[in-house]
Structure formats: C-alpha cells, structure tokens
Amino acid sequence: MSERYRKVAYYPGCALEGTGHAYDRSTRAVGKKLGLDLVEVRNWNCCGAMEVKNIDPKLQTYLSSRVMSIAAQEMGMDTVMAPCNGCYHNLKKAEYDLANDAASRDVVDRLSQKAGHATYRAGSLTTIHALDWIKEALGEDGIRLRTTRPLAGLKVANYYGCMYTRPRHIFPEKDKGEGSESTAAPHFMDDILAAAGAEIVDYPLKTACCGGAHTLSDSDTSTKLVLNLLETAEECGADVIATECPTCHSGLEMHQVRAEKRFGRKTRVAMMYFTQLLGVALGIGPRRLGIHENISDALEVLRAKGLR
C-alpha cells in the first residue's frame, strides 16, 4: 500500500448530500475499511457545477478556488479528493485557468479579497478523483489482497461519462503512458473492479454522454442518450453499470424509469457506484454501502449472484 493519499482532504460536494448519498456513504465506508483518512474540507461551498459555468466561467473558477484555498491554505493539505466528476472537473479546470490565464487570476483575486479569504495559489494543491485515490493508495495487488468476497460472475460495464476525461488540457497527468489514466479509453475503474474479481465486459460507450446537463431541461434528449447507454450495456452482457459520478448515476437511474414510462422501453441492468461494488468485495455490508438507496434494484442483482 502506497503512503501517498493515506490522508487526503475530502470534498463531497452538494450531490453527495442529496441524491448521491449512497456514493458518500460507500466512499467513506471503503476509506474506513482500508485505513485511508478522509478529512472533509471545512465549510465548503458548491464548485459551481455546469450551471454557474454557463452563467459565467470565471465565477465557477472563483467558487472552485475557494474550496481549494480552504483545503490548501487553511487546512494545510496537499491533496483534495472529489468523488463527483463535476466537482473533480471544476477543481481541475480552476487549477488550469489559474495557472494559465491572467484574467481568471485577477477575477479570483478580486473576489477572494472582497469575500475575505485567502486567494488560492495555483500549484499548492493536487486534485484527484476517487478512482485515482483507490488506484494509487491500494493498487490492484492491494485490492486483491483485501478482497474477501470476490465479485465472481458479476458482469460489469464501466461508465466514466464526460467530465472525468474531457477536455484533455485540464488533466495534464493523464495520457502519460503506462500507469497513467487514458482520456480516450479510461481504465482505472476497469482495473479496480477487475482486481475485486468482477468480470469486466467490453463496453464501447464508457465515455459517451448521458445528457446530464439537460436531465430536466431537455428530458427527451437525455432519455434517448441514457437508453442507448443501458441497451448497449445489456447487449454487452452486463448485469451492472458501474458509475463514478453522482450526476451520471442518478441520470441513468432516472431516465431508465422515464424510458419505461414515456417510451415503453424497459431495461433490467442495474446501476452501482464503483465504491459500492468495491465495498462488497471488501466484505462491507450492503446497507453500510447504501446499496438499498439505489433506484435500480442493485440488491436483487447481488442476491442473484450470491453476493449478499
């Protein structure tokens, strides 16, 4: 087990206190089981998500920078981990903009001073995703060693969505060859869940879009996009789609129901956060992982596979 990431700042974000509650629970449960210390960012605020970026990109940069300023300057942490793709993406984007764009630096400096907190300085914090956290802290061998209930016979399609890999320039550590994550064909979740014993199916839509940005404002488009993801996963033989973003996860679950109600297209594949699947393999009980909070019947899938 690597010492790096043994103790990191934890930025759950708004969704993990609402519809993504199970992601928060399972992330904390896995961290506890593995002896990885998560120190929640004190008095955090929303990263700005896609919506504030649409109103004004520099405001989103400011909101994300405040979170980073607390983690780095107030708490003295060197790494912040965000399980939500949206938060992770926005912190990365803020880091990039503050390092490369003088106009963004000016706005953030001005707003931070007026708001009365330290201005975040680019380079003082490393932002990682929950996938980086597990992959680096434990590694595949570490996971194999700690797996007490291998996910044998469970066919998993890994779904990464958009914000984890795009656009490329805000993820300078990716695409660096062996051991690094790929933006074109991400594989960290595949690696982690394969080490936990799952059978990974070849899923061609791992970075396709679920339409999360317009999940309510243009629901028919989102339902069409999600239905394509679900039906393709079933064609690939998957029992479960593993997710690593609360917006993707709830979008997939929401539009699975909507496709059934509005388009008469029923799919049976279940959605589970990768932390829930990993938690099962590590021997954590399903309720502590919040699997009963999922809208698709993930508990039933586990039961059918003899995993609970």
Next chain:
Amino acid sequence: MPIHEKSLIRPENLVTHENLEIDGVNVSGHWSTFIESRAVTDYNEAMEEEIGALPGGEFIHRCWQCGSCTNSCTVNAINPDFNPRYWIYLTRLGMESELLRDKDIIWQCVSCNKCTYACPRDVNPEGVMKALSHWLELKGHTPTSPSMHFDEEFAEQVFDTGRIEEGRIIRGFFARTGQPLLQDWLVEMGKRLLRHLPLKMLAVMGLGSVIRPRTRGWAGARAAIAQYVTERRAADRRALGLGGERK
C-alpha cells in the same frame, strides 16, 4: 455515423410551374424545376466580434472548418440539424438570418466536451454554443431556454447560500417553466426508491429541504459575486450594442 449536412437547396426554393413557356419551349411540371436565387444581403458584420466578446466565444476566430466538432457531437447523432461547424461558419461570415433558422435548437448542446476534445484549433466549440445561446437570448431572438431557466435557478441558490439543495432546484425549475411537479416517471422513481426503505437517505434529504444547507460566513462572497454579475451583465450588453438592463 455519417454527417448529414444541410442540403444547399431548400424545399421552399424549388419552384415548378403548372404552365410555363419560355422561348417557345414548354417547361411546365416537375421535369424542369427552377431554383430560386438566395443571395444574402443582410450580413451582420459584427457577429463574429459579438460572439467573441461573450464568455466561451473567445476563440471562434481560430476555426478552420475541419468539422471535427460536428463529427464528434453527441446531439448531432440524434438530430442532424444540430451542427456546430455550420453555426461557427455562419457566425464568422455574419449570416445572421441563416443562423436564426436554427435558433430554437442551439441551446440543446449537452456540454459533453467531445467537440472541445476533438478540435485541433482549440476553438472551444462547447463554449461557442453557450455564447450563441446567450447571444440569441440577449438579442431577443429566443425566449429564455429551459436550460437557462435551470442554470439561473441553480446559480441563484449557489450565489445566495454557497450551496444547493437538489429538491429545491427541482421544485424551482418546474415552477419557473410552468410544469407540474408530479410527473409520472418522478412518481415511479419515488416508489422504487422507497422499496428498500433508505431511512438514512430520506432523513438527510428531508432535513435539507427544511433547513437549507449553507456555507457559513457567506455574506462577503455573496456581495462580491453580486457585484461581479452586475458588471459582467453590463459588459455583455455593451459588447452587443444593447442598452439598459436585461428584463
């Protein structure tokens, strides 16, 4: 998936005559269809500059029309009329009336960033789509889109308290757009959620809807953001040659 480009000949510009004789030759009927001239006379020469002045549109001038954006586009795959390359082309030429033919779908960009990933010129086409949507609304060509209603509901909550609460967003959005909250699929989702009695989750979400989650000591940030938003809105309107405040 092939790229279906728009036909350059529009159905309404195709003319057939029931009875027409030209220089003693009868050219009636479908065998001799005429195509009406479509010379463009109403260029908006400021259009590229206007889009370039709005957030997201800054790099539109870099485009060399390779079409990687449209080729990779998520929305184009389900609606061939959704064509970022073509809209960037029209904007750079100032063909405003042509762009307005697609004004009601431009806001449907899902921000998946596949275009921005594929673009060899760092145009940031996703940002250009947002700038175009803002431009259409600021100029009064389109009403506030459902997407903008959602963004405003969301952003106002963040600006106000530093955080959002999803239930409040959903209720606020449906109220703004005049839709009933009790959609059949939302009701069905609720039923399925209750199947395994997720008490802890219900408690957390219920508490959030009663006591709004908020960041402590947010007043300073709230004031700073409000001032910045006012400045930005005025700057956007100036860039588009518009007076006064947005309604």
